[in-house]
Amino acid sequence: MLLELQRRNVHRAALFYAGAAWLLVQIATQVFPFFDIPNETVRIVVIAVVIGFPFAMLFSWFYEWTPQGIKLESEIDRSESVTRQTGKTMDRWIIAVLALAVVLLLTDRLALRKPAAASADKSIAVLPFENLSADAENAYFATGIQDEILTRLAKVGALHVTSRTSTAEYSGHPGNLKEIAARLGVAHILEGSVQKVGNKVRINVQLIRAADDTHLWGEIYDRGTDDILGVQGEVATAIAQTLDARLSGEERQQLARKPTLNPAAYDAYLRGLEGHKAAFSPVLLRAASENFAEAVRLDPGFAQAWAYKSIVDGLIHFNRLDLDSGRLEASRSEAAKAMELAPEAAESWLARGYLLYRTLDFDGARTAFAEAGQRLPNSAEVFGARGLVERRAGHYERSIELLQQAIALDPGNISFVSMLVQSLSILGRTAASRIWLDRGLALNPGNAVLISQKAGSYLDEGDIESAGRLLDSQPLDIESGWMMSVKLSLATVRRDFSTVIAGYRAALAAPDFELDGGTLDYYPLLGWSQRWQGDEKAATATFKEGLARIADLRERLGGDSILQASLAMIEAGLGDSEAARRDARLAVESAGNDQIASFATRDAQTSILALAGLRDEALDALGALADDPTAQNLADLRLSPIWDGYRDDPRFKQALAKAEAKIARQNQATVAP
Incomplete structure (x- = not known):
């Protein structure tokens, strides 16, 4: 069989086909992208080459190339075969084709592509574009142009691009670019300005190498608003070329594509x-x-x-x-x-x-x-x-x-x-969380969300003194859900019910107040704070008003985990333990496979059962939570009035000990920045 394959020159045909196919694939993968030929075309070439191989072998088995053209191998004399007559010449052609394919491959690997270590040289941050328009309301336009350029740069795999939020603080005149680049961990900075007057727009951009403040590239684009839609892609392409970031055909198409033609x-x-x-x-x-x-x-x-x-x-x-x-x-x-x-x-x-x-x-x-x-x-x-x-x-x-x-x-x-x-x-992992929070606060001092989260981490540990040092100087801002929630949680475990009541009353009385995901629990928390303070009449009125409003939402919207839990807490306040048990269970069921909502609703269910006076069920649920990998709030367990009648129970003490051990154990797994 091998002799017959050799006699019919099938081996030469196979080698020639393989070499030519490899060369064609190399050309398709390396040259096509420079002419914006879609990647689908490259895939078609590769598939065609693979499918064509067995047909080429069959052809070489049955046919021969003669001076008179292609004929069946069985119909000609061996001396008529051009392939047999020029065997050595054919071998040289095969070697030449294979050599050319190897050269093209090595050129791609060694010349066209930079070493991986050079990738840091292709890092870039796009600073906020300055709005030079006389109308300050056009600031959105400058921000949008910056964001669109940044988004296109993020589509280039060879670049490392810092996101917009990390550069937001450098708006206006940022100062020392070398220091900014060092803080952002990039080698290059793109600065720009946008001026919009009527239907005319001027965009001025410049790319700077931060290490030596070298101006690498810049351009001014004077366009009408109906001709601005392609500028972002032009800028991104020019930057990629300046930084020698190789673009695939698909990336070139993505950068050039205009999202709309309607200004x-x-x-x-x-x-x-x-x-x-x-x-x-x-x-x-x-x-x-x-x-x-x-x-x-x-x-x-x-x-x-x-x-x-x-x-x-x-x-x-x-x-x-x-x-x-x-x-x-x-x-x-x-x-x-x-x-x-x-x-x-x-x-x-x-x-x-x-x-x-x-x-x-x-x-x-x-x-x-x-x-x-x-x-x-x-x-x-x-x-x-x-x-x-x-x-x-x-x-x-x-x-x-x-x-x-x-x-x-x-x-x-x-x-x-x-x-x-x-x-x-x-x-x-409260200790680990504070490491990251301190890092965030170093970049954004006074950020209310981060401060409230840091205070919350202390409450999770049961450290109300440390939480107080962070929160006592912060205003009770009813517009800031994070800060309001943590401050009033701290006031609750301190038994400062007057502060809690004042906070929720102010929020409910605000002219723009709406019941939503962040405010559904305001009525039950206000009502229970009034009860713990001893104002039973006010508590009952609050519970009834909350019941009407939340029950109305349920009728119109159906089940929702937060809505069901808030309703159950109100029903417990009104003494309807059966309804409280039912709606707390529905809250857990409505969480589905959402593990965050699942734990939150099971935690809420445990507190609701305790408030409803369902002692054994509450302690059983508390024990189950203690065995969960998710951590509980130790300040609540140690000090919240919800558990005032339970703390001497051995089952409660066991659950509390487990929760404390869990946080102590997890704090050993600190994850540093």
């Missing part, structure tokens, strides 16, 4: 981005949703606007900021629309990932965020989102790891620090 739609989109990217605020989120809605009304094919509208609407729903608006269904249809319009876009996959996360499909969310990460390799948001998924799924160690990666990409992002602290606190 008014793009303007509305930029306004929406400003509200979405700002600090968490129900008012700004609702405004962002309205602006994204305007963008897609003006351009129904604007996939990015559909994606971000889905993300914002889902965030409003998930945080129960708009309890009766159908935001979830809106988010679902918007995510589907974005994917229909642009299945290749990172934003479409982000929208799908957030939707699946918020509907507790954690496997689907992981897949979607992985797809987004392929398209946004430099995105801290993707790592942060993946960390949230793992935390809700109960994979706390993995969540901590991913959130640390997000912080490494975006060290100034307080949201990521706060998320990481929550994951650490769930496991009772």
Whole structure:
């Protein structure tokens, strides 16, 4: 058989085909991207080469090349075969083709690609663009242009890009660029300004090497608002080329793609981005949703606007900021629309990932965020989102790891620090959480969220003195949910019920007060504080008013874990232990596979059973919590009036000892920055 293969020159045909195919694949993978030929074309070439091999071998077995053309091997004399006549020449051609393929491969590996150690030279931070417009309201436009350039840079795998939140403090005239670059851990800084006058826009950008303040590249773009849509891609491409960051064909297409051709739609989109990217605020989120809605009304094919509208609407729903608006269904249809319009876009996959996360499909969310990460390799948001998924799924160690990666990409992002602290606190790693909080506070002194979280870590340990040193100087701001919650929790364990009552009364009396995910427990907490103070009449009135308002919401909206728990706490206050037991159980059931909500509702159920006087059930539930890996609040267990009638019970003492040992043990696993 081998002799017959050799006689028919099949071995030469196989070698020649392999060499030519390899050369063709090398050309496709290395040259096609420079001409913006899609990656799909490269895949087609590779598949065609593989499929063609057996056909080429069959052809060489049955046919021969003769001076008169191609003929069946069985029909010709051996001397007529060109291949047999020029065997040595054919061998030289095979060697030449293989050599050329090897040279092209080595050129790619050694000449076109930089060593991995040089990757730090491709790191960049985009500082906030200065708004030079006479109208201060145009600040959103400068911020949006900066954000769009940054997003495109994040799509280049060869670059390391610091996220927007880490550079926010350097707005205006930042000062020493070398020091800023050192703090941000980058080698290059992009500065810019935007001036918008009527329908004319001037964008001035310059790329600087921070080490020696060398100006590497700069450009001024004078465009009309109807011609501004491609500038961001032009800037990102120029920066990548200046930093010698090799672009794949797909990356080139992503950078060049215009999200919309409608300037008014793009303007509305930029306004929406400003509200979405700002600090968490129900008012700004609702405004962002309205602006994204305007963008897609003006351009129904604007996939990015559909994606971000889905993300914002889902965030409003998930945080129960708009309890009766159908935001979830809106988010679902918007995510589907974005994917229909642009299945290749990172934003479409982000929208799908957030939707699946918020509907507790954690496997689907992981897949979607992985797809987004392929398209946004430099995105801290993707790592942060993946960390949230793992935390809700109960994979706390993995969540901590991913959130640390997000912080490494975006060290100034307080949201990521706060998320990481929550994951650490769930496991009772209070000492570790304070290390990260101190790091965040060094960058953002006086940040109310971080201060309240640090105080909360002391309360988790039962250290009310340390918590007080942080909180006593802070104002009771009813607009700051984090700070208000922790301050009133501290006042409760101190038995300072007057402060608690005043705080909740002020919040409920505010002209813009709404019952939402952050305020559903105000009525039960106010009512119980009034009872503990001894004002039974006021407590009963509060419980009845809260019962009416929350029960009305349940009738219109159905079950919700926070709503059910708040209702059960009120029913316990009104002496209806059966209703309290029922609704506390429904709160736990409604949490589903959300491990964060599951523990929170089981913790609430335990307190509700205690308040309802269901002693044995409460102590059984408390014992089960003590065996859970999630940590409990030691200040509550030691000092909260909820447990005043239980602390002498041996079962309570055993549960408390377990909770204390759990936090002490976990604190030995400190995770330093």
